[in-house]
Amino acid sequence: MKRLHSIRTRLLLFAAGVFVLTALFVLLAADYQLTRITDRSQAALYEQKLATIINILESRHERLLRTGQIEAYRDDFMNSTIGHLTWGYYLSSDQLVYPCIINTEYEILMHPELLMGKRSPATADFFSKVITLKNGDFDYVTESGERMWCVFRFFKEWNWIVFYSFPQEVKYGDVSRLRNSLLVTLLVLGLVVIAILSLIVTRMTRPLRRLTTASIAMTVGDLDHIIDIGARDEIGILARSFMNMRDSIRAKIRDLQREITEHRKAERELRDSNELLEQIFSTTHFLLAYLDSDFNFIRVNEAYARAGNQPQDYYIGKNHFGLYPNKENQAIFQGVVDTGEPFSVEAKRFHYPGQVERDTTYWDWSLIPVKDEAGRVHRLVLSLNDVTEAKKMEAELLKTQKLESIGILAGGIAHDFNNLLTAILGNISFASMSSNTATIAERLAEAERASVRAQELARQLLTFSKGGAPVKKIISLGDLLETTVAFTLRGANISCEFAISPDLFPLEVDVGQLSQVISNLSINADQAMAEGGKLKVQAGNVAVGENDPLSIEAGDYVKVCFEDQGSGIAAEHLTNIFDPFFTTKKGGSGLGLSISHSIIKNHGGCITVDSQAGQGAVFCFYLPAAQKKSLEKLEKSLEGVLEEPALLPGSGKILVLDDEEMIRKLITRILSHAGYEVEPAADGSEVIDLYRQALKNGEPFDAVIMDLTIPGGMGGKETIKKLLEIDPQVKAIVSSGYSEDPIMTNYEQYGFCSMLSKPYNSKDIYIILQQVLAAD
């Protein structure tokens, strides 16, 4: 059946069919044409034969006439003629057709079978027709059913009719033979053609059969079946396409097999992973919670439950922010749900709600969105890690290293302070001894300038020495970089060259920590160039792309490089250079670069080193440009600053809280001098009473300036809470020498309107106060 449906068989059958039809058509056409030709040729032939006989008869008759005795010789001539014709026509044994002669008396004169002179009833009709027509031809059928043809001529002188009558089989014998020959020829030709065609088709379809064999082999999985097709025709193209398809399928199968293997492996791994995750989930000290998109708990691990002093089942179905209300965090959670982007934060400070007695803790936490098939976030994985201890250790390390740095700086700073103090004391002493007012004013002014320089020096030292959590603010790095490097290298025997781009991106950084990094790198360069040299400090904007090898997110960065001409770092040490306690310096703590690395990393940046032994070293750090939101915030905070307020006269009723009497007096004098009505207070409780009383008296305070820390009393942090309870519209300004305190950096969250960093001068107070009072 398959062979019957093969292309070769169908082609051959088609060719054979076409050939048979063609042969039939040729045979029929040839038969038709040959019959017509035979009719004409036979008619002409027998007309000629008859004409020959008639000519003989005419000749004989003419001779009869020449005898002059026609009647005497007539019968003799007729008989003699019949005798001659019989002798001439009938003695040849190989003849099939004989002429016959009858006369109009229906007498048979010459016939190969019928007796002469007799009349045959069987032939009466035939003779009658011949005698009637005399000339012509016709077809007829004998009594035995044989088809005959008769052609005849009339010889009127003797009333003879000469005719030929014979079977049409004889008449068309040549046609029949030719037809048979043609049939045989066509059959032979057909067989030859079909044989040749079979060979050709076999040859032509061989590639197809090979393809078929290959495809059958493919169906049973044999993809290595060799397909040797050399043809360049369509079949060759098909074969090559087929082979390509086979190769593609083979590759796909291999891929699928590999994928299946990988999938199984992945399944195993996933199962293992799930088991592992389950184990990790159950045993990890990380606090893990599985939430839906409405922040309802689906599951928590034991660590989470233990941290909350609740059984695991307690959380199921409860809302996270029902248990731990926090608008900021809820916004973060919602943002993750809305954007599908994960969120993470390191060392976020946290107070257990309602558990004032518990210390502030720090948590690394992340929020991982889990998306459904539609790509929507429908689950959240909350991971919390208590890094309080690590944070404390890091702070201790920072302090340790800072002390080390301070120790390094101490000599130079002490020298400067001594010089400044000498100048201040000298000028004040000189002024006190002088009676000349002008000289006194000049010496006091000189002492003030020295004091300002000392203030600046102290600010730098304070900035450098501050600790705790990063307190970020928007800065332009240029000034900090130059000041800190110069400050650090004060007294060093190396020169410094700056190449700082004037249009550096603003940065949102903890100035103290960044100063520590700059100082560490400067000290590192100084120590590397013990014999002196030049430090090149370069800063510029760079754009970090997605494919950048740096391990930081793509975006705009400020790149700062410290290039020294020191002894360089051996290649084997490069990988450990940022490890804690790793040092090649004699007496080094091994913390400077480690702390710098940690600080930069905490700021979302990275630090790199490029060095070869004996060829100096280049340390570079990248810090991300400040975000737009932060810049807008900065601009808003600077609006009042940009509009230089008038210093005098001021007006309003100001309540001042500070535990230091000297400070209370100083502020009172400064503000009174500016026209403000000032009420000092030494404790938060006193502030609350004064404020409530003034409010009750209908003479509320326009603003409250509160020191953040009141030793042994209620500081600004607690006081503002009470004031807000009394008067939600209270305008409070927090003041502290610890500018890095979270309350100072996030004062608005605590209910303050502004902050005032110590030390400050009168101008600082005026500006802040006018901004706060001018605000609605």
Next chain:
Amino acid sequence: MPILFTACSGRTGDTSQSAHPAPNSETAAGAVSAGRRILYVDSYHAEYEASIVRQGAARETLEAADIEMRVVYLDAKRKKLDDDLKAAALRAKRIIDSWQPDLVIAADDAASKYLVMPYFRNRDLPIVFMGVNWDAGPYGYPYRNVTGQVEIELVRELISELRKYAHGNRLGILCGNTLTDRKTVEYYKNIFEINFDRAMFVNTFEDWQCAYATLQNEVDILIVRNNAGISGWEDTFARSYVLDMTRIVTGTVVMHIVQYVLLGYAKIDYELGEYAAATALKILNGTPPNEIPISTNRKAKITLNMSLAKELGIKFPMEMIEKATFIEEQELP
């Protein structure tokens, strides 16, 4: 001096080709004799009617056997002097000597008399003669190297046929008063033992008419031998005269007389030429001439005068009708 040697064959002078037999010749003679040469010595001239027929018959047979044939004429009809004929024969001999034919055909009496008998009697060169009238004896035939056919008139056959329609046995002959006719009658008598009851030799057409009328009553069978030597002969009148006057069966052996007689039995010149060629081939194929007997001619051209027959009330059998030619057929358009 007329040119007696005439190139009549398509192979004239091409001896190099004629020396080689035709490879495809399948005739009995041609198998051996192909490429051979035969010289045909004609006693008369090229325009002589009997010579044309005889020579043509011989040529037809020989060329079929791929034999080259040349002809030389002695011109005996126009050369009456004996020396002239001898000279012509001598030139013929020289041609034979130079051309070296394989056989010579000597046609009619002069060739035998002036060429064969004086130069080639019992020689090696085979010779076939023909047309020697009545008797070969005067030339000494047969020779060792010579055979042939004597030419006779078929008068016995004629008389035998006429007897079938005659009313009696009286035999008469009428002819011109010439030596030839008189000698012929002698030959009839001597050779065929035919004795005529009446023999009349006339000089004029009027005498002929008178003699013809006379003979109608004196004989039952009349042979009209010839009209040669009869002055004032008129064909048309003679024919009508015969139709009017004939009462007995008449016949002739001379072709140009058949129109005046009931039955003609004229010899056939073609037979003579055909015989000479066939005998030559037989000799060339190896049969010695002396093993071939001298023969006579046998075939006759029969003519019937159906008008005269009608007048005489004679009805010929169809066998005769079939074999014969009607005088009237020649006259009809």
